[in-house]
Amino acid sequence: MRIDKTHQSWAVVSAIILGVAILLYFPYAVLYPGGPSGNTWPGLIYGIIGYAMMLFAGLMGARKRVPLWRVGRAQVWMRGHLWLGALSLPILLLHSAFTARGPLTILLMTLLVITVLSGITGALLQHFLPKRLTASVQLETIYEQIPEVREQLLSEAGGIVEALCAVPEAESAVVAAGAAFGAGGPAADEDAGPELTDDQRANLQQVYKHEIFPFLLNPEKSGSPLADVVRSKAFFEALRRQSPVSIHEALGDLESICEEERQLIEQRRKYLLLHGWLLVHVPLSITLLVLGGIHALVAIHY
Amino acid sequence: MKTIELTIDDKPVVVEEGTSVFDAARMSGISIPVLCHAQNERPIGVCRVCTVDCGDKVLQASCVRPAENGMKVFTASDKVKKHRKMVLELLMSDHPSPCARQRVSGDCELETQAAAEGIVTPRFSKRVSPRGQDDSSLVISVDHEACILCDRCIRGCDEIRQNHVLGRRGKGYNAGISFDLNRPMGNSSCVSCGECMVSCPTGALTNKSIIRTVLPGGEPVGVEELKQLPFFQKVSGTFLELNKNAVIKRHFKKGEVICREGDYGSTAFYILEGQVDIFLASMSSKQAVAQEAPSLIEMFSNIFSPKKKPTSGSRTGSIPIDATVDLPLDNPVAQLGAGDIFGEMTCMSLYPRSATVRAKTDCVMLEMLRNVLDVIQRNKTLRAEIEKNYRKRALEDHLRTVPLFASLSPDFIEDLAHQVELVRYSRGEVLTRQGEQARNFFLVRIGFVKMVEDHAGGELVLAYQGKGGYFGEIGLINRGTYAFTVTALDNVEVVRIGVDAFNKMLERFPEIAASLRAVATEREAHNRRHSAAVSAMSLEKFLNQGLMEANSLLVIDLEKCTRCDQCVRACSDAHDGVTRLVREGLRFDKYLVPTSCRHCRDPLCMIGCPVGSIRRRNSLETVIEDWCVGCGLCARNCPFGNITMHELPGTTTQKAAVTKKKATACDLCQDLPEPSCVYACPHDAAKRVDPNDFFKEIIGAGTLKAPALDSGAHGGKR
């Protein structure tokens, strides 16, 4: 979520909560016999508040599973997730009095720190990356659809090349027929495919088979020159020089297909970055909630 | 166009060259019996019932015989009658009388005509090879025995619906219609739109009564009752039977409001008994909402209940229209009585009701859906009638609602209404061309036009005019040429006032002249200022993507969107697991315009729906009612791919239980206060907006909205 002016109220409220929590901590830490710790009443309250914040942040995931429930707009939840989630770290540090000694508490604190840090990383990514993605990938599609779109691009390119190369008998027959009837001549000429010599046709087929097709088939892997903007441009420039002007438009189409493929590579890369951090954040946060719950139960028990 | 003269039954007739004898006779009020020729289809002349004597060697089928200069046509001579009777008798000999249609609605065209000719028992024997029945379709039952091979169904399928399912099979006695390559109808690619059975003159294709159209608030009307009315006489009984409840009878008490100005609707009314008054009332103007900086307390409350931005009229059920004249509600503009039809303007043009209608006495009405009106209009005679009414009312209504003419006296308007024309233009047509001699003044009634200044390097869009906008005055006042080229952006209806009427008006009402001059000056100055400011690129894109068509546009701010697909998931969850939103589409500025219904001002999708299920209720939203038969026409019509056909599970709980497919499009989550996609967006990226407001800054402030909502921008307020 982009952090913009609309977050002002959340930021102010969070700052106030944090300020109050810290201000209250000092007298508590100094005056409480035995010093601050999680098992004093104030410490317990910090813990409950912190866990509630974590829980709310965690419920974001559950909220997403029921998009239809009218339990508050998703973006309100998201703002809460961001701010309260981030706030849970300082609050829980106050809860623990900045120490963790037991094995479970050490684990919890580690998980919490990693979760919050990954969350902040994610928030930063979500703040900056969409803009760059939008700018750099003009021909974006739905990430999940990339394989399908690639298949379509491949078949489209195949179709173009096939149309360019499938000249001989049929067309010349039409032209001949048109000539025979006399009147049909001009129409037949317009419909006629590009006039390629056999050499040019073979050349085009070779280029397609050895360069374009492998790139389109597996754009992520191949070290094809087409994966690079500059080299691709040079490649098609060369191809155009070898071909008659009549097929330049079709070559342009091929080039634009390659361009789309390149953008899809870029989209995939950025998308993985934009969503990859969740692989850390989500599993750890759920584990954190589970273990935090166990910690709370045991702490209340003893 | 060349005209030709001929006589039909000794009556001199003048028609355009290329007119068929049948149409020439129709235009001069002579009706020729026919079976295979439906007026909305291409004539093919196979039944030979419309046979006439044109003075040729043999009798001719009038539907395919072009009229010729000096031709003498006899449509009811003894020779012709004898031939026609023979043809009917031959057809009847093969006809399983009474056929399914005759039994149900009593209007089998063949049997009706045969009865009229006095044919009871044909002298000829039945054909030997029975062609059988096909009951495989869940919607339509096919009785090949009753088929007279008129091909009306085939043309209906090909030409009207363009489904290209129907064709012919067999030869000789075995000839018949076939679905695809002679497959059982139920297994064919038929989409069950019902066009074939509506076209069928006999009981060969009849309805299995499975569509449950539901128009609320009325009582059903029997087909027989409808067939009594002249208005419905030419409508196929099969169609009426099929669309039972697409026409309903409603009773209104004296003083009750039947429809309200500004409402959207999809029905027309036919008065059976009583009288109604038609009024024009003003609509409330737009309310400005002042924005202040939030206080701290508000900030707190904002977190939990973000301020709802006042949405544009789409949710409130009415849209602000431009009428600022306040006509008193009890000053009737017009009265209509039994046999009149009203509401057809909204029904046909898909624009809001232009007047309020109130019952003057207790009334009985027939309320009907657009598809019924469509079918009625297939008969060209009736259509001409309706058009005439429409134009007359549209003109008068419109002239009265234009703020510019607020000071005109009623009698002058009456007078003016006879001197002006209501003209329709379709998308891309040019209304005026820059530099041409100015001859007309235009008032936009429906749709959008763009005003363009031609430059050497290309054109520069200066402004858009929507409903209530006008143009041409600069040229007329200066007695010179048009200052801009004006092009229709969608289906546009304008009121065209000729130069003479215009000048007369200016003479009689100098204050109008003064305000028009002020407008002209203002506009010229505005255009000069504006020329520099407009970013022509954005505008071009805005237009090309058809964004100005939209009433409610889903946009996704790509700089906020993390591509999490929550919107799609929400849509899918809200609609039984089939998403009506696809996060794919063209971009405008930093916004993605995804595939989701735009609820167009001028919805192409609604045109031609065979069962009237895609429609507007009382607001702007386009809804697909669940009596959809899944023919897919709307999906093909939608230029943006926002309607999808989706396979229905074979349940019987749906009202159209047995259709295979159903059209789906965004319904803005009607039952919920906010569309689910927007509600579920965690990143504040997805929004439903009025594009003209929303993109104002990008496309140049004041270009689009000014004429549509703020008619005073060019002087109305002074």
Add this chain to the structure above:
Amino acid sequence: MARIRNTKKLGQRVNRTYLKRVYPIPQWRRILTFVFIAASLAWLGFHAVAHDQTPYTAGPLTAQHAFLGKKCAVCHGENVSIGKRVADPQCAACHDGPIHQASQTFNPACISCHVEHRGTMRLAGTADSGCVQCHGNLQTQTGKLTIAASVKSFDSHPEFGSVVSGKDASGLKFNHQKHIGEVGQKCADCHTPAEGAKGAPHSHVSPRAFMTLPTYEGTCMPCHALTIDDKIADPLPHKKQPDELHPMVEEQFRKYIAAHPGDLGKDGTPAASGAWVAFKVAAAEKKLQDETCARCHAVVAGADFASAVIVPPQVPSRWYTKASFDHSAHKELTCISCHVKAPKSTVSSDILVPGIAVCRDCHSSGSSSAGSNCSTCHIYHDWTKEKPVDGKYMIEQMTRSTAPHSMTTPPAVLTPAQLQ
């Protein structure tokens, strides 16, 4: 035939059922979530099966309690209740904690000072805040406060009681200046740490930290032997009153003259042995009363020597009566750096223990302080009132992790069956 890109085409190239399929990122998210949770639950489960509650501990236990680490219930009890703390009886099962002071207004819980789960810290290393609870605003049952109403830290601590009195009232006459300055003795010649002396129980102050009182026999006698006559080598015993000494003096002279009859009448002494003894006794007793005893002690004269009384000196064994000062912790200092007045003190009434100001030279508050916690000097519990604790546990109970529950309420006698 330029490629067309419009909304309809873009929308239609999308397979609308794609949401129903599973994609790698969400799938891996689910898998990793499952793995993480399963791993952590397995970790907890593994310990649970072994009846090992170590994972839940709030921190490592002190060495003394470390063996209880797997059995929370031993101290914490079994009953579930919110905010339940370790109650005093749980501690009292093993430890006696005598009260602080008879007149204290309330009795704080053990755990309010003795904080566990802080690793190897000292259990008794109590923070000042615990003491300041009361001593910051002292209340007494009588309502009278005699010394200080508020002690919040060493900075606000009143002057030590011994110093406040201003005078050493022991009654012993001793001239430090003479011994150190003229005789040239060293402090350690007289003042030595106790060897094998008993320190206060549960004190972190070592038993050897106190100076023992110098004794006559160990310190003074070499120079100040209690001889009564040049001819009699045996000195008189110390710590005897004149009435006891008189017969001893008589006896010594009687024995001497019996052994040395030649001395009768010598040097102007009576010749009769009875008179000789009486003569000698009178002289010796006069010397004792006026010189030998009176050098150090106050002597109250009577009708004769035998009826005189030597006032026993009241030398305090500890000057800081409420605190425990540890000399061994300060052994790198010279004695006179604290006992400044000692070399110049001529009279024994001088107070030679340093005042609080001397302590504060090092033990002030602040980061460079040598520490000035209450517990540095004071001990909370009044160990003089300690009651004996009867051991209740068997070694097996303490060390075996499989029988945690039997420990909460220790049985008076464990049967062999219970040990199984």
